[in-house]
Amino acid sequence: MSTYEDTLLAARFAALAPQPLTGEWDEVLDRAGAARTARRQLKRSRGLQGRRRRFLVVLAAVALVVAVGTAAAFGIRAFILDRGFIGLPPQGATPSTPESGELVLNSWGRPTSLGTIRAPNFSGPPFHRAWVYADGRLIWDREGTHPFGGSEQTTGFLEQRLTPEGVELLRTEVISTGLFRHDLALISGSGIDWGGINVRNGDRFVEVIWATSYTLGWRNDRARFRDATSEEASALERLSARLTDPASWLPASAWEDLEIRAYVPSRVAVCAQGYDPSIPPENVPPHPEPSEIFALLPGPAKDLLRAKGRRVADDDFCVYEVTAEDARAIAGALDDAGLERDDPEVWQAYTIDAPEPIRKQGWNQGMVSFLTILPHGEVICSHCG
Amino acid sequence: MGGLESDLEDLYRRRHGAFQVMLASVTGSVESARDVVQEAFAQALRDQNGFRGEGSLEGWVWRIAFRVALGSKGSRELAVDDVPEVAFVDESRDPTLAAAVRELSPQRRMAIFLRYFADLSYAEIGEVLGIAEGTVAATLSQAHKQLGAELSANEVMA
Numbered sequence: 040m041s042t043y044e045d046t047l048l049a050a051r052f053a054a055l056a057p058q059p060l061t062g063e064w065d066e067v068l069d070r071a072g073a074a075r076t077a078r079r080q081l082k083r084s085r086g087l088q089g090r091r092r093r094f095l096v097v098l099a100a101v102a103l104v105v106a107v108g109t110a111a112a113f114g115i116r117a118f119i120l121d122r123g124f125i126g127l128p129p130q131g132a133t134p135s136t137p138e139s140g141e142l143v144l145n146s147w148g149r150p151t152s153l154g155t156i157r158a159p160n161f162s163g164p165p166f167h168r169a170w171v172y173a174d175g176r177l178i179w180d181r182e183g184t185h186p187f188g189g190s191e192q193t194t195g196f197l198e199q200r201l202t203p204e205g206v207e208l209l210r211t212e213v214i215s216t217g218l219f220r221h222d223l224a225l226i227s228g229s230g231i232d233w234g235g236i237n238v239r240n241g242d243r244f245v246e247v248i249w250a251t252s253y254t255l256g257w258r259n260d261r262a263r264f265r266d267a268t269s270e271e272a273s274a275l276e277r278l279s280a281r282l283t284d285p286a287s288w289l290p291a292s293a294w295e296d297l298e299i300r301a302y303v304p305s306r307v308a309v310c311a312q313g314y315d316p317s318i319p320p321e322n323v324p325p326h327p328e329p330s331e332i333f334a335l336l337p338g339p340a341k342d343l344l345r346a347k348g349r350r351v352a353d354d355d356f357c358v359y360e361v362t363a364e365d366a367r368a369i370a371g372a373l374d375d376a377g378l379e380r381d382d383p384e385v386w387q388a389y390t391i392d393a394p395e396p397i398r399k400q401g402w403n404q405g406m407v408s409f410l411t412i413l414p415h416g417e418v419i420c421s422h423c424g
Numbered sequence: 425m426g427g428l429e430s431d432l433e434d435l436y437r438r439r440h441g442a443f444q445v446m447l448a449s450v451t452g453s454v455e456s457a458r459d460v461v462q463e464a465f466a467q468a469l470r471d472q473n474g475f476r477g478e479g480s481l482e483g484w485v486w487r488i489a490f491r492v493a494l495g496s497k498g499s500r501e502l503a504v505d506d507v508p509e510v511a512f513v514d515e516s517r518d519p520t521l522a523a524a525v526r527e528l529s530p531q532r533r534m535a536i537f538l539r540y541f542a543d544l545s546y547a548e549i550g551e552v553l554g555i556a557e558g559t560v561a562a563t564l565s566q567a568h569k570q571l572g573a574e575l576s577a578n579e580v581m582a
Contacts, residue, residue, distance in 0.1 A: 048540065052540035052541060053540070054517065054518065055517055055522075056541060057445060057448050057453075057454040057514070058454065059442075059445055060444060060458045062461070063462075064433055067465040068466075071465075071466040071467075071470050242455060351495075355471055
């Protein structure tokens with residue numbers, strides 16, 4: 040092809056190029072910062088390992104709260120858990136269906152409407168998260184003790200079912216505030232109240248986050264925040280309260296099944312990273328490659344992971360997905376090998392002594408954890424904010 | 425702000441448009457491509473140790489971006505030698521060229537898109553595709569030849 044033809048071809052491609060949208064570097068920083076913060080909080084929650092907190096006998100609790108239902112379409116007996124659990128789903132628990140789902144709305148934060156919890160190193164509103172899907176599922180979890188909780192520290196992931204009308208009512212409740220035309224970061228509320236709502240508006244998601252002048256100090260993206268007007272502040276306060284307790288205001292017709300049950304994932308992520316609770320958050324060295332940690336696992340667990348794990352490409356730590364059943368088998372092999380469980384009140388994770396090459400990277404131990412995969416594919420840690 | 429972070433910001437400010445245009449051909453829309461670009465740069469910021477300086481910074485970010493783009497389409501398994509499928513977002517604006525491009529092999533099509541949409545050099549295309557610069561030159565030459573033949577035939581008939 041001649042230069043002339045090359046130029047013509049380039050021009051034809053140029054004519055077919057879509058018009059790019061505006062780019063916001065602050066938004067990139069926010070995304071990166073949110074994940075960094077989540078990891079620091081994850082580390083902090085792991086740092087509690089040394090404190091001997093009273094531990095509910097989670098498995099016993101789960102065994103007591105199993106309800107048996109019938110899946111009418113197939114005549115198969117469903118094994119439903121009517122309270123949360125920590126770690127991997129118990130043997131035989133019926134997974135939530137469908138396996139995947141389209142996210143419509145996600146909210147998170149510490150709304151003051153939820154009152155105050157007292158933990159060894161914290162006193163304030165519990166951290167609450169919720170995910171609403173187009174298929175009607177409302178999945179949520181909350182920090183602290185709760186009648187449907189899996190432990191004293193967290194509910195684990197719980198599920199209720201909305202009708203299509205209920206999903207739309209929730210979405211409309213958010214959109215109708217007029218705040219969700221474009222992404223916003225607002226200074227609002229008081230004390231340690233903070234949070235965010237991400238909602239589908241047309242063919243895109245819009246995110247509004249808020250913080251108080253006190254909690255803003257923890258954020259590295261504080262320059263993008265502006266003061267909320269009094270109308271915006273009251274709208275956020277109202278929304279935040281409503282999204283943490285939708286049963287208090289949605290009509291009965293909005294619910295397909297108001298009953299609270301455990302969200303049981305079909306698939307679980309297997310994650311690996313360095314572990315050392317003595318390292319202060321501001322001095323965390325780069326983590327070893329997950330493959331370096333997985334290589335330390337006992338033979339049977341390693342073989343199972345290789346045989347059953349599906350490698351995923353887009354996560355720094357959680358590089359395998361397995362079925363819940365395979366995850367239980369791998370965890371069983373870790374238990375059999377005598378690996379120590381990290382804080383079993385909040386999650387299912389194991390620590391393993393690190394050899395010299397990993398110690399040289401600044402880590403005395405490695406950690407392998409099993410994390411829930413939500414219907415829209417997000418890997419999530421119960422109790423990690 | 426560290427050196428690499430500053431370089432990433434500079435790259436983003438100069439090139440986010442090109443990233444969006446190119447990635448729209450993987451995700452199917454410029455809106456989803458924008459989201460992929462934001463996430464890819466965020467991942468690059470979070471995992472700065474992953475850049476070992478063995479190639480260009482831009483090549484490294486492109487590889488992250490394609491992984492994110494494939495992940496956003498549900499293709500979570502990505503083999504080393506996978507070449508993402510690319511297509512025009514709106515073929516109706518030049519159906520003859522679209523038809524000719526569809527006849528290319530995935531690797532030739534990808535090389536062509538990287539050349540004209542991402543405006544990458546041969547060396548950078550090689551980094552993204554994991555092939556030598558000379559192989560890029562050969563791939564593009566073959567793709568040009570094939571496109572030329574397809575376009576001549578179709579446009580003469582039309």
